[in-house]
Amino acid sequence: MARVAFIVTTCHEFEGIKALSATLKQHGHQTDCFIPAEEKDFHRTVLDFQPDVVAAYATTGQEKWQYPHIREWRKEIKHLKSVSGGPHPSFDTDLLKDEEFIDATIKGEAEYAMLDLVNAWEAGSSIEDIPNVGYLKDGVPHQNPIRPIVQDLDELPFPDVDIFYKYPFLRQKRVMQVHASRGCQNNCTYCTVPLMKKEWISGKRGERFNRTKSVDYLCEEMNDILARYPNFRMVNFGDAALNMYRGWLEEFAEKWPERVGLPFATNININFLNENDIINLKRAGCVSVQFGLESGSEDVRIKVYKKGYTDKYVHNIPKLLKKHKITFRTNNIMGSPAETLDDMFQTVETNRRIKPDGCTVLIYRPFKSTELGREDFALGRVEVGKDIGPSLQNDSQMKREDLREVVNLQKLFNIAVYLPGGPKLVRKLIKLPRNPMYDWTLLAFLWYQHAVVSGYGMVDDFKLGLKNLGQIFGKKTGGTHQYGEEDKNQFLDTLDTGLDASF
Numbered sequence: 001m002a003r004v005a006f007i008v009t010t011c012h013e014f015e016g017i018k019a020l021s022a023t024l025k026q027h028g029h030q031t032d033c034f035i036p037a038e039e040k041d042f043h044r045t046v047l048d049f050q051p052d053v054v055a056a057y058a059t060t061g062q063e064k065w066q067y068p069h070i071r072e073w074r075k076e077i078k079h080l081k082s083v084s085g086g087p088h089p090s091f092d093t094d095l096l097k098d099e100e101f102i103d104a105t106i107k108g109e110a111e112y113a114m115l116d117l118v119n120a121w122e123a124g125s126s127i128e129d130i131p132n133v134g135y136l137k138d139g140v141p142h143q144n145p146i147r148p149i150v151q152d153l154d155e156l157p158f159p160d161v162d163i164f165y166k167y168p169f170l171r172q173k174r175v176m177q178v179h180a181s182r183g184c185q186n187n188c189t190y191c192t193v194p195l196m197k198k199e200w201i202s203g204k205r206g207e208r209f210n211r212t213k214s215v216d217y218l219c220e221e222m223n224d225i226l227a228r229y230p231n232f233r234m235v236n237f238g239d240a241a242l243n244m245y246r247g248w249l250e251e252f253a254e255k256w257p258e259r260v261g262l263p264f265a266t267n268i269n270i271n272f273l274n275e276n277d278i279i280n281l282k283r284a285g286c287v288s289v290q291f292g293l294e295s296g297s298e299d300v301r302i303k304v305y306k307k308g309y310t311d312k313y314v315h316n317i318p319k320l321l322k323k324h325k326i327t328f329r330t331n332n333i334m335g336s337p338a339e340t341l342d343d344m345f346q347t348v349e350t351n352r353r354i355k356p357d358g359c360t361v362l363i364y365r366p367f368k369s370t371e372l373g374r375e376d377f378a379l380g381r382v383e384v385g386k387d388i389g390p391s392l393q394n395d396s397q398m399k400r401e402d403l404r405e406v407v408n409l410q411k412l413f414n415i416a417v418y419l420p421g422g423p424k425l426v427r428k429l430i431k432l433p434r435n436p437m438y439d440w441t442l443l444a445f446l447w448y449q450h451a452v453v454s455g456y457g458m459v460d461d462f463k464l465g466l467k468n469l470g471q472i473f474g475k476k477t478g479g480t481h482q483y484g485e486e487d488k489n490q491f492l493d494t495l496d497t498g499l500d501a502s503f
């Protein structure tokens with residue numbers, strides 16, 4: 001039996017970690033998860049757990065945050081192994097060159113790879129033949145081919161919520177984070193998911209990237225959690241889109257109200273949605289949805305982002321959502337290489353026209369694991385080495401003449417959308433230097449919309465903010481954002497919690 005400590009940066013429930021932990025526990029290992037913002041002394045608490053393995057989740061921008069901790073832990077636990085997984089290490093094995101801090105990476109979905117790795121480390125055997133694992137040999141990173149992804153999600157044990165709900169804040173909030181599916185129907189060029197789709201599946205006939213838990217499994221999972229944690233009043237689905245399969249949605253609308261009965265919010269893909277789906281969502285108890293509008297320009301949305309949302313969907317679906325009394329929020333991208341400032345104001349105009357109950361606005365980030373991001377790096381459009389922190393809320397890494405205006409527009413976007421005469425005013429305001437007032441404006445809108453529109457509750461969201469303030473607009477560390485004990489602001493990330501899944 002090995003002891004595995006998962007560590008995550010953001011105060012949130014991570015479905016991937018829950019899934020890995022459940023599989024390891026099922027096979028006799030002991031696991032826990034540690035969140036810096038939730039611990040008085042993060043370093044000491046992890047040490048007290050006496051882990052054999054520390055396992056870190058990473059998106060791009062936070063791929064090295066654990067290094068200072070690993071260095072210290074290794075002084076006291078000599079045999080400690082360190083593994084990193086999630087979207088960044090899945091596409092960047094160069095991390096393995098930092099052998100002082102990382103012993104292995106895992107590419108892709110990792111339930112069984114993690115199990116094999118922990119077993120191998122425990123037995124003192126080689127890790128070099130384990131599918132999905134990346135390791136360093138003679139100074140060179142090696143990435144093993146990956147095994148087929150789990151086709152039947154019902155074969156996995158229920159996600160291990162206990163490692164997150166041991167924290168009073170996470171178990172006492174109103175909204176529970178849940179996933180009903182994996183995958184996505186779309187292939188947007190600014191998103192990492194299409195590359196996962198390409199690399200996670202072998203192309204064998206019948207193999208699926210888009211998978212749902214069965215409705216029966218999902219309801220049982222819910223009731224298992226609710227029996228132990230009865231506090232939750234609502235569910236938020238973190239899936240890319242709950243409308244993955246039409247038949248599933250029908251069955252869900254039949255069974256969920258009777259067996260679980262909690263209202264919920266979710267992401268949707270509007271290009272796969274019709275009125276009947278909306279009726280089913282409503283029947284099931286959906287109160288709020290979010291979708292990625294991303295750009296007001298159909299050309300950019302369709303030709304550059306390859307999003308599949310024509311203007312017809314963008315204008316018609318909101319009308320249907322209003323008709324069936326489901327509130328909706330849009331996701332919007334500012335500052336991609338495809339857009340001029342005028343295009344971004346077109347995004348403002350489209351939002352003014354469709355009148356969402358809230359707008360989330362993120363700054364475009366060129367990920368090396370996306371089609372558009374790769375093009376950006378290849379064409380020299382990126383300010384390489386500029387540290388913008390881990391979040392998509394703070395700053396831009398793109399080389400643009402109008403950078404200040406773009407970043408300011410992201411902060412003031414909601415003023416432009418919701419205030420009479422907003423666009424005219426904001427066109428003037430974005431010319432001023434960046435300042436904290438603009439940051440706070442973004443925060444205030446996000447807080448209000450997230451808390452009220454999505455049903456999280458003002459108090460929970462406020463507490464979350466107070467807990468985590470400091471990271472988003474916090475210090476830069478030259479190259480890769482690092483988190484220290486004093487550096488705990490994940491306010492905006494956590495406000496995004498689960499409802500921003502499809503940016």
Ligand code: B12
Pocket residue numbers: 009010012013014015016017019020055056057058059060061062083084085086087088105106108109110111114179182183190191192193238239240367369390391392393492493494496497498499500501502503
């Ligand atoms: C739900 C979600 C969120 C939630 C929950 C956070 C989370 N990461 O789970 C919230 C809203 C908080 C969030 C926030 C952010 N997110 Co997000 N999010 C997602 C989303 C839609 C689903 C993730 C998920 O739960 N999938 C289902 C589970 C089962 O899969 P999984 O998480 O990938 O886990 C599997 C493997 O990755 C692996 N694994 C996972 N963890 C670990 C750990 C170890 C040690 C190992 C070995 C393996 C491993 O095994 C797991 C089980 O098979 C993905 C898109 C996607 N479909 O992947 C984007 C995605 C992960 N997010 C992304 C981004 C950019 C962010 C933010 C930076 C945005 C921001 N606000 O600025 C923040 C970062 C917060 C953080 N600390 O991670 C990007 C990351 C891109 C990249 N290349 O790094 C993604 C891929 C979407 C995109 N735009 O491309 N996100």
Ligand code: SF4
Pocket residue numbers: 184185186187188191192193194240269292501502503
């Ligand atoms: S941005 Fe959203 S809709 Fe597009 S591929 Fe990614 S998860 Fe799917």
